[in-house]
Amino acid sequence: MKVKIHTLFQYLLDTTEAEPEAFIGFSLSEPPRLGEFLDALDPELPLDWNQKSFRGLPRLRERVLENTDLADACQPDDVLITAGTAEANYLAFMQLVQRGDEVVTERPGWPQAGVLADAVGAKLKVINRDEALGWSLPLDAVEAAVTDRTRMIFLTNPNNPTGKLMPRDELERLVKIAERVGAWLLVDEVYAGLEWEGERAPSIAGMYERGITTGSVSKALGMQGLRTGWMICRDPDLIWDAIVLRENSSEIMNILGETIAEIALRPERYKAKIQSARAAGSQTLNHLDQFVAHQPQLNWVKPEAGLIGLARLTGIDGDTFAKRLLAEPYRTFLLPGSSYEMPNHIRLGVGGGTATNLDKGLDRMSKLLMELS
Secondary structure: OOOOOOHHHHHHHHHOOOOOOEEOOOOOOOOOOHHHHHHHOOOOOOOOOOOOOOOOOHHHHHHHHHHOOOOOOOOHHHEEEEOHHHHHHHHHHHHHOOOOOEEEEEEOOOOHHHHHHHHHOOEEEEEEOEHHHOOEOOHHHHHHHOOOOEEEEEEEOOOOOOOOOOOHHHHHHHHHHHHHHOOEEEEEOOOOOOEOOOOOOOOHHHOOOOEEEEEEOOOOOOOHHHOOEEEEOOOHHHHHHHHHHHHOOOOOOOHHHHHHHHHHOOHHHHHHHHHHHHHHHHHHHHHHHHHHHOOOOEEEOOOOEOOEEEEEEOOOOHHHHHHHHHOOOOOEEOEEHHHHOOOOEEEEEOOOHHHHOHHHHHHHHHHHHHHHO
16 A cells, blocks of 8 residues: 555645744754764765675664663674664564554554554554553553554654653563564664653663664754664564665665764763753753743643653644744744644654754744633
8 A cells, every 4th residue: 555644744844844933842952063073084985885784884783782772682783774763663564564464552652653554554553641640651451452463562662752751660561462472562762862750761672582672863862864773673584674675765874874873872972962962951841841831721741751742732723723833923833733643732842952942932832822812
């Protein structure tokens, strides 16, 4: 079947020419500049593929395992470098899930699972996260949804877009649920590293033979333009199948993306960048939390991790609000909750740094809320 566009991407396409003056809900850390990496780049670097491995630059794959704390559980050949987390998810899903299979996923969550399930003719079973309980995932409901026909459980941790963090004990239970029927367990970790409450959760690839960890340098490091991510799984057949599928799509990774990502993940650079991103994110998140607390028509569960969260609107449709805010005289961009099948919500976020003009956007948002009250 034809792959259809999901609402989130459609909204982004529809608003790219609006030229907003402020952004509320920017989803990645402030991007670094190329000049920060020039001291470590070899000017004689051939602009071909890495000429070493179709799995990705070997040193980069080692850095990925170090970054995800999987160096003891996984080998470099368990890592495949991809064009971002989205491609890693795509490669795993399309090589594992077939027509008639069942896929269990979450709402709200990254909408890619629904798009791909429709494309292959799989049955999607959606488990609603509980907003009243801080957007927790009801594991009893997950267990009830999993059957012998379940091929994959597709989740995000930290949750995208609520920032809810699943700790080790919940992941261990998910492993038991998946193991009971031999299902694959894919956990998208694109926001890992930006935890505000508690520690970074363990990566599922180290906990389960059919666990698939995906991630990238896009969000926490603000390097979305590199299109450099990864899939980690201890099943060699899956990694090989993903290589085969990628050979017929993006083929091989770009050498600049691989090289700069490897530099960014070097311990001394990564530590400095993640500390800076965490400091900026935490300060701005507290500021945003105070803003929400003073808006009678807004309430939210403050994110435990990541740079975005969902806020509930009282008496206002999320799509209507987002479109009004984008138009004159407000010219401020945010994503409506319908992008995640949550029409009574809007997405708020703290990424992007000063270029987002967040305070200007919040001031305009406050005025629109008063106008609509």
